[in-house]
Amino acid sequence: MVVSRAEHDRMANAIRALAMDAVEQAKSGHPGLPMGAADVATVLFTRFLKFDPADPAWPDRDRFVLSAGHGSMLIYALLHLLGYEKMTIEEIKRFRQIGSLTPGHPENFITPGVETTTGPLGQGFANAVGMAIAERHLAAEFGDEVVDHHTYVLASDGDLMEGISQEALALAGHLRLNKLIVLFDDNGITIDGALSLSDSVDQVKRFESAGWAAARIDGHDPDAIAAALERARASDKPSLIACRTTIAFGAPTKAGTEKSHGSPLGPEEIAGARVKLGWNEPPFEIPADVRVLWRKAGQRAQGLHRAWSDRVRSLAPDRRTEFERRIKGDVARGKLTQVVRTVKEKLAAAPKDIATRAASEQALEALAPALPEMLGGSADLTGSNNTRPKGMSVLSAADYGGRFLHYGIREHGMAAAMNGMALHGGIIPYSGTFLVFSDYCRPAIRLAALMGQRVIHVMTHDSIGLGEDGPTHQPVEHLAALRAIPNLMVLRPCDAVETVECWQLALENRTGPSVLALTRQNLPQLRLGHDDSNRCAAGAYEIVPADGTAKVTLFASGSEVAIAIEARKFLRAKGVAARVVSVPCFELFLAAPEEVQQPVIGTATVKVAVEAAVRQGWDQIIGSDGLFVGMAGFGASAPYKDLYRQFEITPEAVADAALRALGKS
Ligand SMILES: Cc1ncc(C[n+]2csc(CCOP(=O)(O)OP(=O)(O)O)c2C)c(N)n1
Numbered sequence: 001m002v003v004s005r006a007e008h009d010r011m012a013n014a015i016r017a018l019a020m021d022a023v024e025q026a027k028s029g030h031p032g033l034p035m036g037a038a039d040v041a042t043v044l045f046t047r048f049l050k051f052d053p054a055d056p057a058w059p060d061r062d063r064f065v066l067s068a069g070h071g072s073m074l075i076y077a078l079l080h081l082l083g084y085e086k087m088t089i090e091e092i093k094r095f096r097q098i099g100s101l102t103p104g105h106p107e108n109f110i111t112p113g114v115e116t117t118t119g120p121l122g123q124g125f126a127n128a129v130g131m132a133i134a135e136r137h138l139a140a141e142f143g144d145e146v147v148d149h150h151t152y153v154l155a156s157d158g159d160l161m162e163g164i165s166q167e168a169l170a171l172a173g174h175l176r177l178n179k180l181i182v183l184f185d186d187n188g189i190t191i192d193g194a195l196s197l198s199d200s201v202d203q204v205k206r207f208e209s210a211g212w213a214a215a216r217i218d219g220h221d222p223d224a225i226a227a228a229l230e231r232a233r234a235s236d237k238p239s240l241i242a243c244r245t246t247i248a249f250g251a252p253t254k255a256g257t258e259k260s261h262g263s264p265l266g267p268e269e270i271a272g273a274r275v276k277l278g279w280n281e282p283p284f285e286i287p288a289d290v291r292v293l294w295r296k297a298g299q300r301a302q303g304l305h306r307a308w309s310d311r312v313r314s315l316a317p318d319r320r321t322e323f324e325r326r327i328k329g330d331v332a333r334g335k336l337t338q339v340v341r342t343v344k345e346k347l348a349a350a351p352k353d354i355a356t357r358a359a360s361e362q363a364l365e366a367l368a369p370a371l372p373e374m375l376g377g378s379a380d381l382t383g384s385n386n387t388r389p390k391g392m393s394v395l396s397a398a399d400y401g402g403r404f405l406h407y408g409i410r411e412h413g414m415a416a417a418m419n420g421m422a423l424h425g426g427i428i429p430y431s432g433t434f435l436v437f438s439d440y441c442r443p444a445i446r447l448a449a450l451m452g453q454r455v456i457h458v459m460t461h462d463s464i465g466l467g468e469d470g471p472t473h474q475p476v477e478h479l480a481a482l483r484a485i486p487n488l489m490v491l492r493p494c495d496a497v498e499t500v501e502c503w504q505l506a507l508e509n510r511t512g513p514s515v516l517a518l519t520r521q522n523l524p525q526l527r528l529g530h531d532d533s534n535r536c537a538a539g540a541y542e543i544v545p546a547d548g549t550a551k552v553t554l555f556a557s558g559s560e561v562a563i564a565i566e567a568r569k570f571l572r573a574k575g576v577a578a579r580v581v582s583v584p585c586f587e588l589f590l591a592a593p594e595e596v597q598q599p600v601i602g603t604a605t606v607k608v609a610v611e612a613a614v615r616q617g618w619d620q621i622i623g624s625d626g627l628f629v630g631m632a633g634f635g636a637s638a639p640y641k642d643l644y645r646q647f648e649i650t651p652e653a654v655a656d657a658a659l660r661a662l663g664k665s
Contacts, residue, residue: 001046001297008222011046011297012038013277014081014290016250019073020273021283022095022102024264029096029104032247032260033071035273036219037154037185040243043225044183045078046297048233050149052305053084053298056112059327059425060308061301062149063115063131067124068156068185069105070262076102079113081286082298086112089284108423108451116423117451120443122162125182126413128153129168130420130429132180132238133395133405137375138426140401142323145311150233153182157195160184160203164443167413172238173211174408176397180238181229182207186219187247193258207240219243250277326373326426329454331507335370341532342366343500348530352496356518356558357460359496361386363503368392368403371428371507375421377405378432379414384520385460387432411437415444415457422453428507430456434466435475435517438482448513449487455513456506462492462517463612463635464647465559470637479557480616482515483586489514491585493536494543494561497527498584501536505585519559521640526561526582535582539589540600540621543582544568552578552658553602555621556610560630563644564610566651571658578658579604583621590620606661612649627657 003011019034034041050062066075073095079087086101094100101111105119115131118124132151139147159165172180184203188195204214213235217224225243232239248260252272265273274280281287286294312320325332343366352359368374368389375395378387388404395402407414411433418429438445438459448455464474482490489509491502499518506514526543527535535541540555544565552571554564564580571578581600583589589597601607607626609618615628622628629649636643644650659665 001300003046003293005222007293008042010290011293012042013250013279014286014294015041015074015077016273016277017279017281018077018080018092018284020265020270022073022076022092024267024270025093025283026096027264029073029264030070030262031073031265032189033068033156033185034074034077035249035251035260036187036245036247037071037074038249039220039222040183040185040225040245041074041078041154043222044152044229045082047226048229049152050301050304052301053082053113055305056084058305060147060149063128063151063424065115065118065124065128065131065151065153066106067118067128067153067159068121069118069124071156072102072104072106075106075114079111081291081294083295084113093284116420117447120447121156121158122164123416123444123447125153125155125159126164126168126416126444127420127423128180129172129177129413130417131424132172132177133175133417134421134424134427135179136177136400137395142319146308146315146323150179150181154185155182156185157187157190157199161199164412164416167410168416169207169212170210171407171410171413171417174397176211176236177238178236181232182238182240184240184242185245186242187245189247189256189258189261191258191261203240204242211237212240213237214240214242216242216244219245220249252276329425329510331371336504336507339366339370340500340504340534344497345530347496347525348528351525351528353522353524354496355520355522356493356495356499357386357520359499360458360503360516360518361389362496363500364389367503367507373426373428375403375405375427375429376431377407377414377429379407379411379437380409381433382406385432385434385458387430387458407431411440412444415441418455419444419448419451419453422448422455423451428454428456430458432458432460434461434473435459435478436461436473438478438515445488445513445515446485449485452487452511453513454510457513457515458518459515460518461520462558463519464631464643465612465640466520467640467643468637471634474635475613476631476634477614477616479517479611479613483617487512489585489587490517491515491536492517492558493584494556494558494582495523495526497525498536498582501534502584504534505536505588517558521559523559524562526565536584537588538600539585539587539592540581540583542579542600544580546577546579547572548577550577550579550602550604551662552576552606552608553581553604554578554608554610554654554658555581555583557583558611560610560612560649563649563651564654567654567658570651570655574655574659574664576658576662576664586617586620606658608654608658610649610654627661629654629657
């Protein structure tokens with residue numbers, strides 16, 4: 001849609017006015033960015049972005065990611081002006097209020113038209129890289145006629161200063177994601193003042209060195225913005241457009257200063273801005289001519305949407321069904337159940353004493369061919385975390401149809417890109433690294449949990465059991481730290497059977513991320529004989545009953561379940577009946593009603609938990625008077641059996657603790 005310069009200015013000023021007024025009414029928020037980036041956004045949304053307000057979830061829409069989430073009023077103003085039905089002027093007036101569609105930072109699960117939750121700087125940009133990968137991958141699989149869209153990002157200085165941006169841009173450049181276009185709001189201002197206080201990076205050179213096309217333009221010149229976007233769309237590389245803007249453009253004294261970044265402008269400044277911008281409307285009023293122009297912009301892609309729907313309808317019936325299933329995110333349950341059953345039947349017939357990381361690889365070998373939506377990857381270490389099953393081809397710039405991504409040593413960028421893939425739809429991303437490096441993924445995992453996205457992290461080398469690499473690599477507090485994240489499922493299987501059951505739970509968990517914590521060291525298979533039900537689904541269950549009435553219950557997860565079972569034998573030799581409960585997932589167990597939990601916790605007076613990690617969190621299961629055998633500090637470098645002895649995580653130590661509590665030692 002081409003508009004005159006005067007029309008453009010009025011359209012952009014409508015964004016500026018809504019941002020000033022909403023922040024003023026809320027008495028909090030960030031007017032500077034929406035006012036500064038209004039011209040860039042107006043050109044993008046009126047001339048380039050492909051979207052349909054009548055169907056915010058249209059699968060082939062262009063994605064727009066406001067990585068600088070603090071500028072949320074920019075996207076809310078756009079959604080309102082473009083005619084997204086739910087984004088009424090009342091919602092704009094309720095900016096930052098309880099239950100509104102206009103929360104402080106954009107939340108994809110609250111506001112239709114918001115693609116991802118942003119706020120922690122850098123995350124949105126890295127999400128967008130994942131979205132752009134997903135687009136190319138699905139286009140390779142289903143064809144350009146049904147998957148063909150761009151991913152646009154609006155990023156601020158802060159987004160590009162955060163370390164994650166380096167991981168994201170390097171990956172995008174390497175994969176030549178030419179449909180990814182980043183508009184950099186190059187305003188030279190952060191909260192502390194001028195960017196020059198803390199930064200002197202030449203962003204254009206930085207991006208160019210990573211394989212991007214990059215240009216600098218005047219971010220208040222609509223023709224320059226449009227020309228740069230045209231060039232970016234024609235490029236065979238991802239593009240950065242550094243748009244030189246003035247923060248809070250139009251504000252008489254605060255424009256160009258940090259004073260406009262994060263607080264209301266104040267009535268006087270707003271009155272002055274109205275004069276300067278030639279905007280004479282009362283707060284929250286949009287004149288009819290401007291409203292008509294914006295509505296027209298909102299209807300631009302209706303024809304494209306219809307044509308796309310026709311193309312989907314004309315796919316071969318099986319391809320269409322598959323495409324629609326993938327976009328909905330429905331896992332073929334029948335297939336999944338069948339694969340899990342087959343793996344478990346094989347393990348029942350020929351038990352395997354293997355590390356759970358190896359069991360996971362075997363599970364993947366069966367799961368990946370059955371579930372084409374699984375897109376694997378690893379932050380290097382692939383051979384150690386066993387995430388690339390045989391036959392899975394590599395996704396690269398030369399072949400976007402591959403299903404395994406070498407993310408490089410970029411855990412944070414990987415986790416954030418996976419969020420973007422899950423948000424894009426059509427893909428279940430899974431990854432690999434060591435559990436200790438979950439710290440490097442944590443900000444993105446937290447956001448996956450907040451957004452309710454199905455991403456699966458395989459994290460191996462899950463305790464001192466990794467041995468000689470020593471305490472830098474031995475997680476001790478990580479299980480507790482991950483369990484502290486709401487809506488994250490932390491799964492720690494004890495053997496090959498539990499491993500495939502945990503994979504099933506992670507794949508079926510549509511509303512949140514999962515971490516599979518797996519061992520480096522071999523473990524005995526403890527679940528013998530075939531059981532069709534997924535016992536891990538309970539979160540905790542009795543894996544070995546007591547002989548007679550239990551005096552002791554031993555709880556353990558992962559590699560320590562075998563230790564607990566050995567300890568039970570010691571106790572039996574001393575005439576003490578003990579039962580063992582395997583606890584592969586706290587979250588599932590603690591979500592169960594008390595009448596389900598109680599029989600698992602049991603009535604034995606002595607409760608002992610065994611986990612080669614810190615105690616934090618276990619009291620919810622064993623009570624504050626329960627006994628704990630685990631780690632109280634960092635590990636050490638040695639063969640793992642020596643470490644278990646050194647830190648007294650042994651069957652004897654577990655049995656002794658129980659006997660002491662019974663007054664029998
Ligand atoms: C990871 C992270 N650290 C800190 C913040 C707090 N914060 C919000 S905006 C901002 C920087 C503002 O500078 P810039 O990104 O240039 O945005 P602008 O001032 O241009 O709106 C900071 C530090 C954040 N949102 N995320």
